[in-house]
Amino acid sequence: xxxxxxxxxxxxxxxxxxxxxxxxxxxxxxxxxxxxxxxxxxxxxxxxxxxxxxxxxxxxxxxxxxxxxxxxxxxxxxxxxxxxxxxxxxxxxxxxxxxxxxxxxxxxxxxxxxxxxxxxxxxxxxxxxxxxxxxxxxxxxxxxxxxxxxxxxxxxxxxxxxxxxxxxxxxxxxxxxxxxxxxxxxxxxxxxxxxxxxxxxxxxxxxxxxxxxxxxxxxxxxxxxxxxxxxxxxxxxxxxxxxxxxxxxxxxxxxxxxxxxxxxxxxxxxxxxxxxxxxxxxxxxxxxxxxxxxxxxxxxxxxxxxxxxxxxxxxxxxxxxxxxxxxxxxxxxxxxxxxxxxxxxxxxxxxxx
Amino acid sequence: xxxxxxxxxxxxxxxxxxxxxxxxxxxxxxxxxxxxxxxxxxxxxxxxxxxxxxxxxxxxxxxxxxxxxxxxxxxxxxxxxxxxxxxxxxxxxxxxxxxxxxxxxxxxxxxxxxxxxxxxxxxxxxxxxxxxxxxxxxxxxxxxxxxxxxxxxxxxxxxxxxxxxxxxxxxxxxxxxxxxxxxxxxxxxxxxxxxxxxxxxxxxxxxxxxxxxxxxxxxxxxxxxxxxxxxxxxxxxxxxxxxxxxxxxxxxxxxxxxxxxxxxxxxxxxxxxxxxxxxxxxxxxxxxxxxxxxxxxxxxxxxxxxxxxxxxxxxxxxxxxxxxxxxxxxxxxxxxxxxxxxxxxxxxxxxxxxxxxxxxxxxxxxxxxxxxxxxxxxxxxxxxxxxxxxxxxxxxxxxxxxxxxxxxxxxxxxxxxxxxxxxxxxxxxxxxxxxxxxxxxxxxxxxxxx
Numbered sequence: 031x032x033x034x035x036x037x038x039x040x041x042x043x044x045x046x047x048x049x050x051x052x053x054x055x056x057x058x059x060x061x062x063x064x065x066x067x068x069x070x071x072x073x074x075x076x077x078x079x080x081x082x083x084x085x086x087x088x089x090x091x092x093x094x095x096x097x098x099x100x101x102x103x104x105x106x107x108x109x110x111x112x113x114x115x116x117x118x119x120x121x122x123x124x125x126x127x128x129x130x131x132x133x134x135x136x137x138x139x140x141x142x143x144x145x146x147x148x149x150x151x152x153x154x155x156x157x158x159x160x161x162x163x164x165x166x167x168x169x170x171x172x173x174x175x176x177x178x179x180x181x182x183x184x185x186x187x188x189x190x191x192x193x194x195x196x197x198x199x200x201x202x203x204x205x206x207x208x209x210x211x212x213x214x215x216x217x218x219x220x221x222x223x224x225x226x227x228x229x230x231x232x233x234x235x236x237x238x239x240x241x242x243x244x245x246x247x248x249x250x251x252x253x254x255x256x257x258x259x260x261x262x263x264x265x266x267x268x269x270x271x272x273x274x275x276x277x278x279x280x281x282x283x284x285x286x287x288x289x290x291x292x293x294x295x296x297x298x299x300x301x302x303x304x305x306x307x308x309x310x311x312x313x314x315x316x317x318x319x320x321x322x323x324x325x326x327x328x329x330x331x332x333x334x335x336x337x338x339x340x341x342x343x344x345x346x347x348x349x350x351x352x353x354x355x356x357x358x359x360x361x362x363x364x365x366x367x368x369x370x371x372x373x374x375x376x377x378x379x380x381x382x383x
Numbered sequence: 384x385x386x387x388x389x390x391x392x393x394x395x396x397x398x399x400x401x402x403x404x405x406x407x408x409x410x411x412x413x414x415x416x417x418x419x420x421x422x423x424x425x426x427x428x429x430x431x432x433x434x435x436x437x438x439x440x441x442x443x444x445x446x447x448x449x450x451x452x453x454x455x456x457x458x459x460x461x462x463x464x465x466x467x468x469x470x471x472x473x474x475x476x477x478x479x480x481x482x483x484x485x486x487x488x489x490x491x492x493x494x495x496x497x498x499x500x501x502x503x504x505x506x507x508x509x510x511x512x513x514x515x516x517x518x519x520x521x522x523x524x525x526x527x528x529x530x531x532x533x534x535x536x537x538x539x540x541x542x543x544x545x546x547x548x549x550x551x552x553x554x555x556x557x558x559x560x561x562x563x564x565x566x567x568x569x570x571x572x573x574x575x576x577x578x579x580x581x582x583x584x585x586x587x588x589x590x591x592x593x594x595x596x597x598x599x600x601x602x603x604x605x606x607x608x609x610x611x612x613x614x615x616x617x618x619x620x621x622x623x624x625x626x627x628x629x630x631x632x633x634x635x636x637x638x639x640x641x642x643x644x645x646x647x648x649x650x651x652x653x654x655x656x657x658x659x660x661x662x663x664x665x666x667x668x669x670x671x672x673x674x675x676x677x678x679x680x681x682x683x684x685x686x687x688x689x690x691x692x693x694x695x696x697x698x699x700x701x702x703x704x705x706x707x708x709x710x711x712x713x714x715x716x717x718x719x720x721x722x723x724x725x726x727x728x729x730x731x732x733x734x735x736x737x738x739x740x741x742x743x744x745x746x747x748x749x750x751x752x753x754x755x756x757x758x759x760x761x762x763x764x765x766x767x768x769x770x771x772x773x774x775x776x777x778x779x780x781x782x783x784x785x786x787x788x789x790x791x792x793x794x795x796x797x798x799x800x801x802x803x804x805x806x807x808x809x810x811x812x813x814x815x816x817x818x819x820x821x822x823x824x825x826x827x828x829x830x831x832x833x
Contacts, residue, residue, distance in 0.1 A: 125429060130483065130783060132498045135457065141466060143459035146526040153526070164497060166476050166523070168459050236784065243428045250430065262452065274464040 059383040062241040063229065064311035068301040069248055070217075070228040075303040076120045076294075077214040083113035084203070084210035087175070091203040095196035098188045106199075107179050111283060113206070114172060118287050119303075122255045122294030125247055126224050126237075127216035132167075136209050139167030140277050142177045151194045159204040170205050173277070178202065180280040245379045248313070252295045253376060256335075256368035259291050264361045268354075273347050284346035289339045292364070295371075296332045317375060320382070324374055331367040338363040415722065418774040418833070419586055419693030420737025431694045431778045432485035432582045438733045439690055450687035453680065454478045458650060460525040461671060468675025471528040472521035472662050473651040474502050478684065481578035481649065485691060486778075488578040489785035490792035494535040494561060497523065500578035501792055502649065503534055503558060507570040510759035515565050515665055519648045520573075529667045532563035534575075543802050546817040553802050556793045564667055572758035572765075575791035576631050583774060584629065585689030587741060588638045589726035589734045592626045598721060598744045609718045609807045611746040614762045614769070619643075619656045628745050631790045632760040633769035642685045652676050689731055693739070694775045698832045707829025710822060714814040719744055719770040719807070742773035742833065751805020754789070766806060777831035797830050798823070 087109040094102040117138065120128070128134050146169055150157065162170045178199045180186055216222035227237040231244035238244040263284070267276040278284045297303050301312025309315070318325035338360040342349045349357050417423045422436040435447045457477040458469040475481050481488050481500030488500025503520040505513040512518050516531055524530045537557040544550050558575045560567060599611045614627035618636040627633035635641040640656060647657035652675040662668035698704050711717060720742035729735045747767040757765035768790060776797065779786050787795050794800035804812040815823060 130785065132480070135477070135480070139457050141457075141459060141464065143463070143469075143525075145460040145462055145467075149460075149526040165526075166457070168457050168476065169526075237429065237781065239427060239781075247428050247430065261448075 062245060062316065065313060065316050066231055066241060066244055067229050068308045068311045069298055069313060070225045072297050072301060072303045072307055073123050074217050074225055075306070076116050076297065077217055079304070080113065080116035080120060081210040081214040083109070083116055084207040087113045088203040088207040091200045095200050098191060098196065100188050103179070103188050107281070110175060110179055110281065111286065114283060115286070115290050117172065118290030119294040119297060121291050122298050123248065123251050125251055127222065128213055131216065133209050133213050135167035137171045137206060138173070139171050140173050141168065142173050143168035144177070147174065147177070151192065151198060157197045157201045159201050159208060162201050162205040163208070170202050172206065175199065175202050175206065176278065176280045182280065184280055184282055242379070242382060246376070248298065249371065249376050249379050252298060253368055253372040255291050255294060256364055256371060259288050260361050260364040260368055263288060264357065264364070268350050268357055268361065271350060273350065276347060279347050282345040282347060285339055285342055289336050292332060292335045292339065295367070299328065299332065317378060320378055324378065328370055328375060331370050335363040335367045415740055416695050416699055418695055418740045419583060420739050422586065422692050422733060422737065423695045424692030425695050427697055427778065429484060429782050432580055432691065432775065432782055434692045436690050436692045436733050440733070443690060443731070443733065446686055447690045450683045453683050454687045458652065468652050470525040470651040471660070471669045472524045472530060472667065474521055474523060474649040475500065476650060478645070482581050483783040483786070485582055486580045486782035487786035489783065490556060490577070490787060491534055491536045495533040501534065502576050503560065504574040504576055504758065506572045506758050507568070508572055513571055514568055517661060517665070519661070520560060521661065524667070528669065529564045531667070532560040535559040535561045547819050549820060551798070553799045554793050554795055556791055558791065572756070574756035574758040577790060577792040580775065581688040582691035583693040583741060583772060584638050584641070585729070585731060585734045586693065586726055586737060586739050587628055587745065587772070588689065589729035590724045590745070591727040594725060595626060595745050599746055607718060608810060609748065611719065611744055611748060612762065612767065614747055616761045627761060631768055632763040633745060633747060634760050634763070638689050639681065639685045642688070643681055646676060646681065646684065654681050656681070689734070694778055696833045697777065703825050703828045704832045707825035707827070710818070710826040711829050714811045714826065716811050719748055720773050740774060743770040746770060748808070749806035750808060753805050754803055773830060773833050775833065777833050798827055
């Protein structure tokens with residue numbers, strides 16, 4: 031249920047381009063290549079991490095299949111959480127190859143096609159990476175792996191697994207690792223070099239006619255994920271009190287998903303991934319040079335959104351029914367963050383030359 | 384930049400007060416910039432086709448966003464907690480899988496490529512459904528069912544020589560069917576169809592029939608070599624014959640029926656307008672006889688693309704583009720790619736009474752042997768195609784770098800698309816081929832500016 035645009039972005043983009051046309055301020059044009067380079071590097075590093083963690087997940091599922099003991103199941107579950115983290119931290123930039131090459135559905139389709147999954151398990155079909163890569167995204171990716179690792183009620187034990195499920199799980203993790211590696215490769219300068227389209231925006235980039243166009247896409251993608259978390263991922267199960275609308279409910283990982291989506295915004299904004307990056311040339315530095323107070327407020331808003339999500343007691347599934355005030359508070363913080371990105375940061379970026 | 388003025392300015396200032404909005408309004412350069420009238424949107428980036436109508440009210444925007452999520456939603460096999468009903472045979476499991484970022488898809492990268500948004504319409508030489516296959520090749524199936532077949536693709540290149548002696552290569556694609564679940568009848572006719580961009584359909588729906596019919600010239604009374612025929616099709620909702628507007632051969636009369644047919648044919652979602660499964664009568668079919676999506680859900684899909692804004696043309700003040708526009712008219716491209724149309728009443732009031740510049744007449748034209756699919760559809764012959772709109776065309780590959788042009792995606796560039804024109808468009812193509820390079824570039828610059 032991923033939207034392509036949020037309400038506020040829709041209005042803001044329209045309004046601000048209108049205003050821009052009627053003002054003639056002689057702002058000198060700045061070179062934003064350093065900021066774009068920093069941002070693109072965050073994206074590349076996130077995908078590199080995803081690729082490595084997905085490979086690790088594949089290894090643990092192979093181990094679980096070979097030696098099916100509870101400790102190995104826990105290892106595989108932990109590896110899933112660890113691979114899930116960079117993926118969720120990449121959802122603040124769902125543009126480029128992840129979008130154009132069909133990788134997002136292959137990695138992160140939801141819901142799981144449980145009927146077909148059972149049919150495959152009940153069949154005699156050999157389950158390989160190649161077989162799964164021919165299937166729809168709803169039969170593979172994070173959520174299918176999650177469903178296999180945790181089961182419908184989250185209480186699965188090693189004894190509950192059939193041999194076919196181990197086989198499926200390993201192939202499914204293999205397909206995920208393959209997709210993650212491909213995504214990294216497509217961005218990498220040594221591979222598809224999509225990164226150059228961002229860095230060279232306005233200077234021969236095939237995608238961005240100007241540096242501003244690239245910055246606009248980057249910032250609006252931040253707004254899109256804030257919107258998705260506030261008004262989709264949190265709101266749908268919360269407002270309808272319906273856990274079948276909760277994305278990572280089998281693993282009870284939803285709170286981490288939400289917080290990591292906020293970290294995705296934070297990483298891009300501060301220009302760093304896992305503490306590394308050229309923060310002197312970050313989006314934050316650019317915003318700060320134009321409006322220092324906005325920069326401070328945005329950093330605070332991001333942190334508050336993360337803190338409020340993490341402050342929700344228990345699992346998100348429980349909180350939907352038992353801790354509604356805390357969920358609502360977190361949702362509001364994400365909405366406030368979205369409003370700030372789309373209501374002030376995007377307009378600011380829109381006004382630059 | 385002068386491309387934004389009165390209308391947008393008013394929207395801006397009425398909507399939210401912004402400090403930058405107090406300065407003077409510049410005179411409108413020309414209303415052509417407002418490709419979609421007051422609905423026009425102004426993004427030039429990869430999100431250019433994803434913005435809602437610029438004049439959509441707050442309630443409409445909320446509904447649009449809800450519909451956006453549905454358009455992206457992947458469907459799964461019944462029984463399912465949520466979003467069931469897919470298949471049993473289908474082409475893709477979400478609208479967005481073919482309409483990439485609401486724009487076009489790519490042709491299959493290889494024979495059997497499962498990710499392409501190109502599909503094959505099927506039929507007999509007489510325009511009837513193909514026994515055992517129906518009217519479309521479903522290339523996927525839920526587990527346990529057999530896809531009808533896979534699409535094979537072969538590529539050839541052909542050299543075209545301009546009057547100035549320069550040469551260029553144009554690509555030709557040959558599609559076929561491999562691994563069909565039963566042998567194909569000898570009478571099989573294949574019509575490859577690329578998924579089209581979905582913005583602007585609400586506006587095209589709102590153009591009164593009378594305005595389109597006024598452009599028709601079935602017997603070429605004016606002797607310009609261009610006929611322009613309406614397709615007349617059955618409207619399932621209104622239970623009457625109406626003008627066909629949507630699809631490569633104008634076989635669908637309304638946005639609702641267009642989306643209902645796509646849900647039914649492409650995703651296997653039975654719905655109030657198409658209550659049966661798309662494989663009914665075939666031996667690879669199943670289904671529970673239950674309606675997969677409701678009328679409300681169908682209307683939500685439809686509302687989404689009805690309320691997508693049309694991107695404004697760019698670089699309209701450049702001399703190259705201005706001269707290219709004159710050449711576009713001189714070459715008589717505008718005889719079919721008619722720039723201005725007017726919308727009449729529409730239930731979505733933002734769409735009503737707008738002057739728009741879609742560059743289409745929504746009519747059928749004989750496009751010559753090279754483009755013919757020899758598969759009649761409704762009143763459309765095997766050589767006829769509906770004029771595709773050109774608004775937003777210049778952003779096609781910004782939105783999806785793999786996207787190409789023409790009904791089967793053969794044209795890698797706009798120039799290749801022009802060079803494939805024939806039949807009623809032969810004069811325009813010849814005109815283009817006689818132009819010197821610098822003039823050809825101007826005409827292309829104009830089309831690319833749209």
